[in-house]
Amino acid sequence: MPNIIVCYKWVMDDQDIKVNPSTLELTTAGAKYKISEYDKNALEIGVQLKEAHGGSLQVLSFGGTNLKNSLKDILSRGADAAFWLADAAADNADAAATAKVLAAAVKKMDPADLILCGDGSADLYSQQVAQRLAVLLDLPVIDNVESLRFENGAWIASRQLRDCVETVSVAGPAVISVLPGIAKARIPGMKQILAAGKKPQNALSLADLGMSADDVQPAAKTLSVKGASQQRKNVIIKENSAEASVAALMASLKADGVL
Amino acid sequence: MSNIWIVCEQADVAAQLLTPALELAAGKPVYAITVGAENASKVAALGASKVWQLNLQDGRPESAVKVIADTIKEQGASVVLFGATPRGRGIAATVAALLDAGMASEVSAIKAAADGVEAQRYIIGGVAVSTLAFSGLSCVTVTPNTFAAPEAAASAGEIVAVDVPADSRVTVVETAPVVSEGVDLAAAPRVVCVGRGVEKQEDLAMVQELCAAFGAEIACSRGIAEDLKWLPLERYIGISGVKVKADVHISLGVSGQVQHVAGIRDAKTIIAVDTNENAPIFAAADYGIVGNLYDVVPALTKALKG
Numbered sequence: 001m002p003n004i005i006v007c008y009k010w011v012m013d014d015q016d017i018k019v020n021p022s023t024l025e026l027t028t029a030g031a032k033y034k035i036s037e038y039d040k041n042a043l044e045i046g047v048q049l050k051e052a053h054g055g056s057l058q059v060l061s062f063g064g065t066n067l068k069n070s071l072k073d074i075l076s077r078g079a080d081a082a083f084w085l086a087d088a089a090a091d092n093a094d095a096a097a098t099a100k101v102l103a104a105a106v107k108k109m110d111p112a113d114l115i116l117c118g119d120g121s122a123d124l125y126s127q128q129v130a131q132r133l134a135v136l137l138d139l140p141v142i143d144n145v146e147s148l149r150f151e152n153g154a155w156i157a158s159r160q161l162r163d164c165v166e167t168v169s170v171a172g173p174a175v176i177s178v179l180p181g182i183a184k185a186r187i188p189g190m191k192q193i194l195a196a197g198k199k200p201q202n203a204l205s206l207a208d209l210g211m212s213a214d215d216v217q218p219a220a221k222t223l224s225v226k227g228a229s230q231q232r233k234n235v236i237i238k239e240n241s242a243e244a245s246v247a248a249l250m251a252s253l254k255a256d257g258v259l
Numbered sequence: 260m261s262n263i264w265i266v267c268e269q270a271d272v273a274a275q276l277l278t279p280a281l282e283l284a285a286g287k288p289v290y291a292i293t294v295g296a297e298n299a300s301k302v303a304a305l306g307a308s309k310v311w312q313l314n315l316q317d318g319r320p321e322s323a324v325k326v327i328a329d330t331i332k333e334q335g336a337s338v339v340l341f342g343a344t345p346r347g348r349g350i351a352a353t354v355a356a357l358l359d360a361g362m363a364s365e366v367s368a369i370k371a372a373a374d375g376v377e378a379q380r381y382i383i384g385g386v387a388v389s390t391l392a393f394s395g396l397s398c399v400t401v402t403p404n405t406f407a408a409p410e411a412a413a414s415a416g417e418i419v420a421v422d423v424p425a426d427s428r429v430t431v432v433e434t435a436p437v438v439s440e441g442v443d444l445a446a447a448p449r450v451v452c453v454g455r456g457v458e459k460q461e462d463l464a465m466v467q468e469l470c471a472a473f474g475a476e477i478a479c480s481r482g483i484a485e486d487l488k489w490l491p492l493e494r495y496i497g498i499s500g501v502k503v504k505a506d507v508h509i510s511l512g513v514s515g516q517v518q519h520v521a522g523i524r525d526a527k528t529i530i531a532v533d534t535n536e537n538a539p540i541f542a543a544a545d546y547g548i549v550g551n552l553y554d555v556v557p558a559l560t561k562a563l564k565g
Contacts, residue, residue: 012383014383014384014386014517017383017386017387019386019387026386026387094361095352095362096355096356096359096361096362099356119499120499122383122384123382123383124382125364125382125384125498126352126362126364127348127349127352127364128352128355128356128362128364130349130352131349131352131353131356132352132353132355132356134353134356135353135356135357136356140426140428140429141349141353142429143348143349144345144346144349156432159345160345160492161345161346162344162345162437162439162492162493163436163437163439164434164435164436164437165433165434165435165437166319166431166433166434167431167432167433167434167435168429168430168431168432169429169430169432170428170429170430171428171430172428174428177349179485180485181485181486218361219360219361219362219393219397220361220363220378220391220392220393220397221391221392221394222389222390222391222392223377223390223391223392224389224390225382225387225388225389225390226387226388226390227386227387227388228381228385228386228387228388228524230524230542230543232529232542232543232544232545233545233546234541234542234544234545234547235545235546235547236536236541236547236549237546237547237548237549238536238548238549238550241554242548242550242551242554242555242557242558243558245548245549245550245555245558246548246555246558246559246562247562249530249546249548249559250562252546253507253528253530253546256528258506258507258527258528259507
């Protein structure tokens with residue numbers, strides 16, 4: 001029966017991030033946080049594997065000082081226990097730093113047969129943590145995984161590589177990053193939400209892992225973060241009929257020299 | 260800059276990487292790592308001074324990560340550019356970890372700076388652009404079709420063959436080729452993209468008629484390809500899919516989530532059709548028709564034919 005760890009990131013909801021059109025500054029005040037969508041799919045396949053094969057399912061996250069707010073949500077989605085490390089240093093951490101923290105935390109947890117990650121985080125979408133984690137833990141990594149099963153003690157994973165689907169088998173423990181299509185995240189019911197509060201929540205600190213904020217500094221200096229300017233005309237056409245709207249569109253496109 | 264590297268398992272994308280690499284190198288040699296003899300000679304002909312040709316025992320480029328990292332470490336590097344293909348993205352992250360280097364994924368721009376490179380990339384689903392400054396060794400991945408391949412160089416570079424042993428931990432059970440239609444959406448001058456506003460797969464016939472009248476390629480949102488499987492994966496647009504650069508992009512019934520909009524931002528003129536006036540796609544569009552696509556598409560087809 002496999003022990004599975006699912007890594008997740010607690011991110012700002014992109015719907016709440018606004019760009020000031022004149023200064024291109026980002027406004028994040030009052031933004032709500034959520035579990036990165038891609039990680040919900042990773043957790044869901046983890047839950048399905050546990051339902052099919054037994055074993056344990058733990059979740060792990062490195063996040064900012066509000067990470068505790070994620071615990072009820074993540075635990076209502078089928079994990080047995082959470083390991084979480086909240087530190088202000090996470091706000092500036094890059095994928096390398098995050099992987100270092102997660103790898104050190106994994107070593108403190110029950111030996112894992114599988115570590116699952118989402119395809120990328122909803123905010124930075126660097127798509128590096130799974131691979132870096134695998135290097136630090138000296139495990140094989142399988143990415144771009146669209147379907148995953150556990151058979152005779154081996155992970156059988158199908159990878160979507162555009163020109164082919166490559167199915168591989170890994171006999172030992174592995175880090176696997178999954179595409180969002182692998183499993184549709186379920187919506188937790190009231191019973192799961194109530195039960196979540198009673199599940200173990202294991203808080204970790206950088207000091208527990210023998211690390212300090214200096215160990216999680218990003219490799220690159222961020223010079224600026226600016227709203228991506230979308231210089232679009234934003235002309236809304238809403239005539240009385242489709243024909244009239246199309247006629248107005250065609251006239252504009254001809255005037256612009258597009259047609 | 261000296262010691263610029265490119266790494267890519269696909270010849271076409273490796274060739275594209277040479278363009279920014281040669282620019283960063285500004286006359287100094289560019290080193291390349293690719294898979295197989297055919298790719299190696301192509302890359303050597305386009306301006307790489309020396310090409311390491313990986314001969315893969317198990318056919319998996321992923322098995323070469325240690326060889327790639329060791330080769331780069333041995334020769335010395337300042338910047339390593341990787342092709343952000345599905346395999347390349349993971350290979351890049353693994354090699355970066357083996358080199359203990361920082362990495363900027365899928366950059367939109369890169370230039371030499373004081374003691375390293377400055378790279379720009381979209382974050383938060385394309386809402387913002389972040390500018391990063393690396394000092395020392397850095398890894399960078401570049402989305403295919405961001406750059407055009409350079410002209411052939413005056414003289415071909417040297418090729419060194421390296422045998423790569425299999426990764427005994429990973430066994431390939433099956434490789435099922437995905438039959439590609441060979442469409443290059445990223446290069447299509449006109450694109451019509453469908454989203455969830457299209458109710459049934461049969462209704463794509465109506466959209467195909469518009470495509471025929473307009474001389475456009477059909478594309479879709481991620482959900483249409485991945486969940487509904489109405490169109491092949493090579494036709495979905497978004498941050499993880501194709502990024503189009505069309506002169507005219509027509510969006511039909513696509514709500515316009517940030518991850519999707521990141522794939523159309525380089526289109527010159529964007530036209531959106533949706534029933535919901537508040538759909539975010541209209542903020543990303545030049546012209547937005549608020550209306551039912553089932554009425555608008557036939558009218559548009561007729562107007563374009565006329």
